[in-house]
Amino acid sequence: MNIVLLGAPGAGKGTQAEKMVKEYNVPHVSTGDIFRKAVSDKTEMGIKAKAYMDRGELVPDEIVIGIVKERLMTDEFKDGFILDGFPRTVAQADALAFSLGEMGKKLDMVLSIDVDKEELIQRLTGRRVCNCGKTYHMVFNPPRKDEICDECGEPLKQRDDDKIETVNKRLDVYFNQTLPLINYYKNNGLLRVIDGRKSASDVFEEIRGVIGVYK
Numbered sequence: 001m002n003i004v005l006l007g008a009p010g011a012g013k014g015t016q017a018e019k020m021v022k023e024y025n026v027p028h029v030s031t032g033d034i035f036r037k038a039v040s041d042k043t044e045m046g047i048k049a050k051a052y053m054d055r056g057e058l059v060p061d062e063i064v065i066g067i068v069k070e071r072l073m074t075d076e077f078k079d080g081f082i083l084d085g086f087p088r089t090v091a092q093a094d095a096l097a098f099s100l101g102e103m104g105k106k107l108d109m110v111l112s113i114d115v116d117k118e119e120l121i122q123r124l125t126g127r128r129v130c131n132c133g134k135t136y137h138m139v140f141n142p143p144r145k146d147e148i149c150d151e152c153g154e155p156l157k158q159r160d161d162d163k164i165e166t167v168n169k170r171l172d173v174y175f176n177q178t179l180p181l182i183n184y185y186k187n188n189g190l191l192r193v194i195d196g197r198k199s200a201s202d203v204f205e206e207i208r209g210v211i212g213v214y215k
Helices: 013-024 031-041 044-054 061-072 090-102 117-125 164-187 200-214
Strands: 002-007 028-030 081-084 109-114 127-129 135-137 191-195
Touching: 002 013, 002 164, 013 028, 013 081, 013 200, 028 031, 031 044, 031 061, 044 061, 061 090, 090 164, 109 164, 109 200, 117 164, 164 191, 191 200
Parallel strands: 002 081, 002 109, 028 081, 109 191
Antiparallel strands: 127 135
């Protein structure tokens, strides 16, 4: 079972990936993890990528693809994978399909966890943190007293990453970048859209239903 998992920040992609790993015993791998391991293990592609990163330059697509392919060829992924954070562009999707073909593999499906922008903003901007390490959400997991930590009584803070201006920019980048990719996989017959507005358990039941039809 070879799956690409798509979803905007705040869509719950990480939560669903964890559930899928437990349910299907298929490894989940994110682009960030792949890069860190390749650089740390000093693989051929990892060394090339580090040279670009050390210069503050974007790593070219061919090296990104090489790192992903290098990792997917290991025994860990012989029975399948859940790929998260890659591909990000149609060019990368084409290269992934070609690389999988060289390995005698193919994508089985692309799951896109769909949540409208307004709800994503609510999810992402609602987080509050305390210096003691406790985290809250003003809608889904609020403190007993508004903006005050239950544990230590200190005022809660909103991280810069969770402020509306930053959240809007992150979401705009995601949607602008991902829309062509979604259309690409839709046209290839691989796309399965999952309603991410429901509870985490209900979202997972929908994913199970989609994978069950495939299996």
